[in-house]
Amino acid sequence: MQTSELSQTDRELVRGCLENKRLxxxxxxDRFSTRLYTLAYRLTGDRDASNDVLQDAxxxxxxxxxxxxxxxxxxxxxRTIVIRNAMSSLRLNARLQVVTGEIPDQAxxxxxxxxxxxxxxxxxxxxxxxxxxxxxxxxxxxxxxEVAGMLNISEGTSKxxxxxxxxxxxxxxxxxxxx
Amino acid sequence: MNNxxxxxxxxxxxxxxxxxxxxxxxxxxxxxxxxxxxISRKLSEMPVHNPPPSAWEAIEAALPEKPxxxxxxxxxxxxxxxxAALLLLIAIPRLIRSGDKIVVESEIIPxxxxxxxxxxxxxxxxxxxxxxxxxKTSAPVCQSELFREKxxxxxxLSEELRQLxxxxxxxxxxxxxxxxxxxxxxxxxxxxxxxxxLINS
Numbered sequence: 001m002q003t004s005e006l007s008q009t010d011r012e013l014v015r016g017c018l019e020n021k022r023l024x025x026x027x028x029x030d031r032f033s034t035r036l037y038t039l040a041y042r043l044t045g046d047r048d049a050s051n052d053v054l055q056d057a058x059x060x061x062x063x064x065x066x067x068x069x070x071x072x073x074x075x076x077x078x079r080t081i082v083i084r085n086a087m088s089s090l091r092l093n094a095r096l097q098v099v100t101g102e103i104p105d106q107a108x109x110x111x112x113x114x115x116x117x118x119x120x121x122x123x124x125x126x127x128x129x130x131x132x133x134x135x136x137x138x139x140x141x142x143x144x145x146e147v148a149g150m151l152n153i154s155e156g157t158s159k160x161x162x163x164x165x166x167x168x169x170x171x172x173x174x175x176x177x178x179x
Numbered sequence: 180m181n182n183x184x185x186x187x188x189x190x191x192x193x194x195x196x197x198x199x200x201x202x203x204x205x206x207x208x209x210x211x212x213x214x215x216x217x218i219s220r221k222l223s224e225m226p227v228h229n230p231p232p233s234a235w236e237a238i239e240a241a242l243p244e245k246p247x248x249x250x251x252x253x254x255x256x257x258x259x260x261x262x263a264a265l266l267l268l269i270a271i272p273r274l275i276r277s278g279d280k281i282v283v284e285s286e287i288i289p290x291x292x293x294x295x296x297x298x299x300x301x302x303x304x305x306x307x308x309x310x311x312x313x314x315k316t317s318a319p320v321c322q323s324e325l326f327r328e329k330x331x332x333x334x335x336l337s338e339e340l341r342q343l344x345x346x347x348x349x350x351x352x353x354x355x356x357x358x359x360x361x362x363x364x365x366x367x368x369x370x371x372x373x374x375x376x377l378i379n380s
Contacts, residue, residue: 015350020216022209029205037200051201058208063215066346112187116194138192170184 010074017065025062032075033058036082042135043086045124053089057082083136083150090128114173122172126165133158134165223362235380238323303371307333310374318378326377329370336367 016024033054040050040057060081068077114122123131132151136142137158142150144158151158314321321327340363347356 011350015353018346018350019353019355022212025212026205026209029208033204034197034199038196038198041198047198047201050198051204054200055204055207055211059211059215062212066342070349112184114187114191116191116196119188119191120195138188139195166188169188173184 010070013074014065014068014070017062028061028074029058032078035075036078039079039135039140040082040086042120042123042139043083043132044089045128045131049089049093050086053082053085057085060085079140080150087132087151090132111175112170112173113175118173119169122169125172126168129153130161130165130168133161134169137162303368306371306375310378313378320377320380323377326374329374329377333367333370333374336363336370339363340367 013024013028017028036057037050037054040053041047044050044053057078061078064081068074123134126134129151133147136147136150137144144155144162147153147158148155153161340360343356343360343363347360
């Protein structure tokens with residue numbers, strides 16, 4: 001029931017955007033801008049770049065609305081466009097190098113007691129590609145195969161980057177035990 | 180140790196904070212959209228430019244002096260056939276619809292008679308086929324830049340129309356979409372007329 005209602009709303013939004021109704025376009029922006037901006041921010045790690053990404057993405061969304069085929073939800077389709085734009089932004093700024101380093105398999109002894117704010121700071125401190133893979137898989141729920149396609153890397157690289165990101169996070173979020 | 184970390188990580192991932200874009204971002208998007216709309220409006224209003232009358236003379240002067248008689252005769256014959264075929268294609272359905280002897284002239288109201296629209300598409304398709312056949316004979320007119328431009332425009336308009344039909348299939352129609360369809364149909368039809376004129380010139 002809820003899915004059907006949401007789907008109907010998607011259709012109304014798409015139709016209004018196709019008719020170039022500014023009010024409907026604004027409604028679409030208001031509804032999704034926070035989620036999409038948050039995603040762009042986590043991928044780029046930069047607020048100004050995220051604003052640019054979101055602006056370009058929304059213009060692309062309105063311009064190419066006729067190509068939306070209702071094969072997924074409207075948000076899923078829009079999210080793909082934001083991810084593509086964010087990746088382009090990262091590539092333009094040459095910040096998408098694969099970075100791996102030596103991290104001990106076991107983090108140093110300590111306790112884990114971190115908040116969501118701590119976690120976000122730690123995510124933003126990750127190297128760009130490891131961060132992108134981590135955000136797309138762990139936060140957005142994509143599969144390695146999909147991420148590999150989006151980032152133009154192999155599935156193996158996606159897996160190793162996720163592993164690397166997790167190790168770094170564990171290291172950075174470990175509170176050393178008192179001696 | 181690992182499990183403990185993974186458990187906390189999973190919990191905290193669901194609690195990550197949201198972030199809002201800059202307050203003025205929508206204004207930037209709106210301004211970009213307005214500018215694009217303005218450009219596309221102006222594009223559709225742009226005047227059509229004809230080459231100067233002397234253009235053909237310059238082209239003709241650049242052509243080989245010894246004309247190959249046979250293909251030229253063939254071209255005239257094909258052009259005449261094309262014109263006749265087009266006339267028949269347009270006239271026959273109207274004659275059939277007009278009854279035995281009485282001819283009634285009628286105004287076609289867009290959107291009211293889908294059959295009429297389809298019949299016209301078929302006629303356009305047939306006319307296009309005739310043009311394609313003429314171009315297969317390497318007729319010089321088909322090599323001209325103007326002809327190619329018109330042909331490209333015709334293809335683009337057809338594609339645009341196809342996309343709009345897909346959209347109508349998905350979200351239904353609306354007065355604005357139907358207006359767009361009619362506008363593109365008219366442009367397409369006008370472009371085809373220009374192509375025929377080029378062939379016949």
